[in-house]
Amino acid sequence: MKKVTVVGAGLVGSLWSLYLAKRGYSVDVYERRPDPRKTGRAEGRSINLALSNRGWAALEKVGIAEEVKQSAIPMYRRVMHAVDGSLSFQPYGKENQAIYSVSRGGLNRLLLEAAEQQPEVRVHFAHRCVGADVETGQASFESETGTSQSDGEALFATDGAFSQVRSLMQRRDRFNYEQEYIDHGYKELHIPPAADGTHQIEREALHIWPRGQHMLIALPNPDGSFTCTLFFPMEGEESFASLRTVSEARAFFLAQFRDAIDWMPDFEAQWESNPVSSLVIIRCSPWNVGGKTLLFGDASHAIVPFYGQGMNSGFEDCRWLDESLEAFGDDLDQALPHFAEKRKPHADAIAELAMRNFVEMRDLTAQPEFLLQKKIEARFSALHPGKWIPLYSQVTFSHIPYADALAAGIRHDKIMSKIMARPDIQVNWDGEDVMEQMLELLD
Ligand SMILES: Cc1cc2nc3c(=O)[nH]c(=O)nc-3n(C[C@H](O)[C@H](O)[C@H](O)COP(=O)(O)OP(=O)(O)OC[C@H]3O[C@@H](n4cnc5c(N)ncnc54)[C@H](O)[C@@H]3O)c2cc1C
Known part of the structure; x- marks a missing residue:
């Protein structure tokens, strides 16, 4: 058994x-936070997330999709x-195709419990990774009881956007790293349930208030309740920085999101207490050091x-990595570089998409x-x-x-830009000749 x-x-x-x-691996998992089941805190960014086909396929492969689905809400449109x-x-998508709203905290707890139920998995909470020898795959951790050292054959680093393990890899020769903060940040807000406990707006949908340079979205x-997220420039004429007081924020919402603010009776309190968070894009390569350390x-x-x-x-990384291990008979020296190289272009593509x-x-x-x-x-x-799978469906409902x-x-x-340039497109959009032209353009 590999450890x-x-x-x-x-x-x-x-x-x-x-x-x-x-x-069949023996696994030591180190997490810097305390056990969320004991603290009761659902920490992390965003309260809920949209789960779609790639995520479902990865959950299905280890037999826990059905359990996750029990508390997921389909959003059809x-x-x-x-x-x-x-x-x-x-x-x-087509009829019955949906993305699903799931609770981040709930999903994380369910996954942790499923992992911990395996006799081969030991989860060490409140253990912060502080150092690693990425050449050997050994790492060191700090906890209340002192410092400890891992003794596994390899190190899988899934410590998030501000990865400690990655920061250690950055010290290596020829490691490429790019970090980009976009101009927008976000703030979460909450639409409570109606008095009878039902959703105040359509339940099985993702709501968007598109406003050009900014937007509000809501997931059930x-x-x-709904969790709303305002994506808004951090600085500039209309921005988090320019809304200096809560009454300015209310006035802005009244002008831009009139219906939404009506569903938030405690808007002021939320605006003041909920933080503004930034959004970052991280690209790096290589993701691995031989068969010893892997970032994903x-x-x-x-x-x-x-x-x-x-x-x-x-x-999906998990599913592809599992396939690499399978293909190379669990030879980590071959499987890890193979996965890292094969997967990287697709990570770059989804960043752009x-x-x-x-x-x-x-x-x-x-x-x-x-x-x-x-x-x-x-x-x-x-x-x-x-001949034509819409891009959204390719990304969300397929494994392409x-x-x-x-x-x-x-x-x-x-x-599409050629088709939309047709003078008759407004009236003849579903005409046979339009469809014919699309076929020709595709060939
Ligand atoms: C506003 C927002 C909305 C989003 N919505 C969606 C969505 O709808 N659908 C979707 O698919 N994705 C969504 N995402 C992206 C999604 O949240 C991330 O891609 C996902 O959380 C990545 O999981 P991860 O396990 O790689 O990293 P994380 O979830 O960040 O987990 C990293 C873990 O490592 C731990 N850790 C960090 N440092 C150390 C250390 N030194 N030692 C030990 N442990 C450590 C952290 O405590 C954490 O538990 C959203 C992100 C944001 C910001």
């Missing part, structure tokens, strides 16, 4: 520990809220949240032209399903590698 170490029992680290146990309160709708929780999940590829793919891509989707969500979803384009795409793809999806999306954009 290995996992640093970070967040979403990816706890799932990976379960994968390792199922492969986007509901767009205009400034005047009018609504428009856009289905995410099982208790009847946010530790090697943190992305912005606009495609809802950060966790999903980290879960996520930024592109920000523009789509905050700006394009408010534009009638864009909604028309989506209708044309949906019609064409229903007529020729093998991200870089292939990005390449197809760029091609689709070129074709």
Whole structure:
């Protein structure tokens, strides 16, 4: 039995520990936070997350998808809220295709429990990784009781966007590292349930208030509430910095998100107590040091949240890494470099796709032209399903590698811009000749 170490029992680290146990590894997991089941705190960024097909497939492979699904809420469509309160709708995929709202804290606890139930997994909470010899895969940890050392054959670093293990790898020759804060940050707000405990707005949907340079979104929780996230520039004329008082924030919300603020009776208290957090993109390479140390999940590829793919891509990492171990008969010296090299281009692609989707969500979803384009795409793809899978579906509802999806999306954009330039497109959008032209452009 191989003995290995996992640093970070967040979403990816706890799932990976379960994968390792199922492969027969003996696993020591070190997490800097105390056991969330004892503190009762759901720590970490964002209260809830969108889980989609890539994430589900990774959960299914270790047999826990069904359990997760019991508390997940399907979101079948986007509901767009205009400034005047009018609504428009856009289905995410074909009938019954949905992304799922799940609680970050709840999912993390469930994964941890599933990992801990395996006799081969030992989770050491309140143990902070403070050092590592990435050449040998040994790490050192500090806890209340002092310093300890891991003795596994390899180190799997899933310690998130500000990874300690990565910072040690950065000292190595020829390690590439890029960290980019985007101009926008975010603040979470809460829409409580109605008096009878039901959701105040459509439950099985992701709500968006697209406003060009900024947006508000809301995802449902099982208790009847919604968690809203305001994505807003950190600085500038209209920004977190420019809203200096809570009454300025209220005035801004009244002008921009009139319906939403009506559903938040304690807006002022929330605005004052909820922090503003920043959004970072991390790229690095190589992700591994031989077969001894490997970075994955946010530790090697943190992305912005606009495609809802950060966790999903980290879960897909677990599935791909498991396949590499399988392909190389658990020879870590071969499996780890193979995974790192094969996976990296796809992590870069989802980072780019996520930024592109920000523009789509905050700006394009408010534009009638864009909604028309989506209708044309949906019609064409229903007529020729093998020829055109909309980019959103490729990313969210398929397992097509991200870089292939990005390449197809760029091609689709070129074709759609020619179609949208047709003078008759507003009236003839579903006409046979439009569909014919799309076929020709594709060939
Ligand atoms: C606002 C927002 C919304 C998001 N929405 C979505 C979404 O809808 N869908 C989606 O798929 N993704 C979403 N994401 C992305 C998602 O949160 C991350 O991709 C995911 O949490 C990555 O998991 P991870 O396990 O790699 O890292 P993390 O979740 O950050 O876990 C890292 C763990 O390592 C521990 N750790 C850190 N340092 C040390 C140390 N030195 N020693 C020991 N332990 C350590 C931490 O305590 C933590 O438990 C969102 C992100 C944000 C910011």
